[in-house]
Amino acid sequence: MTKVNPLVEYGIRKPLVALSKAPGMDIVRRNFRNKNMAFINGLAITSIIAKDGVGCYMYVNQSLHNDKIPDDKRKFVAALDLANGGLMILMQILMHLTISNKLVQTKMFNKMFGKNFDRAALKTYKKILNKREKFADVDGKQFHKAMDNIKDSVNEAFSNITSLVAATIIGKRVIVPFIATPLADKTKAWMCRNDKPLEVDKDTVNNYDKEEAPAVKNHKNEQHGKKQSTNLLTRLKDTFNYN
């Protein structure tokens, strides 16, 4: 008998076997056996939501303490993470509840694949199958069983993919960023509410124009035919060159 590496045995195999007996696994097994798609898709979404939750906490924390990210961008990056995280979790739950709904799934499936499983289609498939020498004797019962198997697998994958795409691509990546980016502006302002104003060197004078908003000023400069960058430092450089 080949000796098994104790690291593999106690570090991987034994924990895996223990996990297979963990409380609650019987619920997972039962729902997977009964092909309860709401549960199966729900578990997939839960996995993503759990990761988003933990990830959100870690990303915000790390972004705030990451000296490599420029000061002026650090709080925005962290705020964007926080706003994103919260909204993503909410939106994914919402999308899952709507798209994974049995009625919605049936409607979508019939719209996309219904024609391929209707009576006429089945008759055509069977006729073609029976024309192959090897399958000439396949009767209706065998044929329908095979087609049911294919339909089940298509349905299962379709349900899983649509649920995931709706939650993780449309909900999380299309809808959320639209709301999260403006929300991040507000979150950043909230995070900066207790910040002390930047200390100004005694030799340096602030030339910030209190009378005219920077946006108006930019607009005027553009009117002069000078395209301005939104980057603060580039803009300052341009300003000095202009002066």
Add this chain to the structure above:
Amino acid sequence: MKVEKIGYNTYYGKPQQVGKISSKIQPQFTGQIPQKDIIKELKNIIPYSMKVISRLSESMGEVQNIIINSLGTGLVAPLFIKYNPLSDTDEDTRTYSAWRQPISAILAVGTQAGMVAPFNSIITDMAYSGKYPEEYNQTNFRDEKYLTKMIKKAEPYLTKDQVAKKVHETIAAQHKDLLNNIRYKNRIMILTDNGPAKQLSAKLYNNTLLDTIKELIKTDTKKQESCETKETRRLIRSEFLSKNNETVKATLEEIKHELDNATNLNSMKSYLTLKLKQLKKSNCDSNIIEMVKELKDRIKKINDPPKENGKPVINTKEIIMEELREKTNKMLKHTEKYSSITDENLIKAEVEKSVAERKEAFKVSLETLEDLKKRITNGEQISVSKIEQLLKEKAQGISFKDSALHVDFAEEMIEKYKNNIKNNLKGYKQFTGLIISLAVLPITCCLLNWVYPRFMDAVFPNLSNKKHDNESKQLVDKAPKQTTGGVA
């Protein structure tokens, strides 16, 4: 993964000797085509999109979740961050933030999927070698890939053909053993990690038996319902044919004539599409429109099966034309039949007669199965051979073969047992994947935190600190001082 024990053969208490195939082990030839071969052939002809999705279902799990999630993160999210018109934040900061998404996606796939995928392989191997509790024990369903690996390891001197032969023989033998155990000994034997083969617990065996009966009830109930619908539809159609016999006959004759002269399937499809439009335009009865649509719907986009020796094995278009001709003739025959039956009661009687036998078959089958379910639930021990005998007795005199009365019960039970184990493992893998990817997440986050700013410094210095570092001195030097004004 190391192999501890070579035990690719089944239940003889000890592993089979390397290089020897038991004379008892012979492939089973029942004359029936294996279900998986029919499915494989059908997948060759169904539309490509269905084929792809069907294949995906076999591999759905945590890895696919991570990939789909990362596709959204890496490809879609950056666009919506950078080009968000609702944001007040400057473009550079948005671009800087947007670039984090694809980096995050690549790292997620690399670390999380990179960890989950090997774990899935370990789980599969452990299930095939009997290291898991019985709910996940797949020692009765070892597949080609696993057996090939085991045989190659045990007998490295075998040629490729010899290995393939031995794999097929072992698969046939494991199926035969399982079938005999279920049918004649009312038990399922499984291999365990370190000990000899052991019997599946009575609880799990009975649950599998009950699940098989429930599955058959579900299937037959569905068929019975469709039988009721079929009867109603036939009645409506027959009454319509009786009342509009001449019109239908004329339309079908016209289609038949067109079919006889059609050069190809496309021209026939165009003709039927045009015909349907005409019928709809002239406000024809919905029944005749439905009949023509039934014909048109038979023209599907079918893929040709793979060529053999460079030659097409069948011409699917010709077969569809043949099916169209047969269906038209059948419809004409049906129409002809109802040209002489005009009395409503006679029509009803005729329709009832046409579905009577299948209705009776489902009635008997469901009664028998419900009774069996009740008896087993109440703790009665009924053997598989007894169930098969009972179904055989009930099936006597019923020639309609599509009900549970005519199934091979032991084979159905094997199928159910196999699917139960497969689905248990699927759920377990998904759950394990969730835990593994959660455990790996801190690594992904730390890695992102380290890689992201460095990547931006290296690739987009104008967006990050690099540019600031290089230029800050120049700017400070240029900054206006006390006398001329300055910058904070």
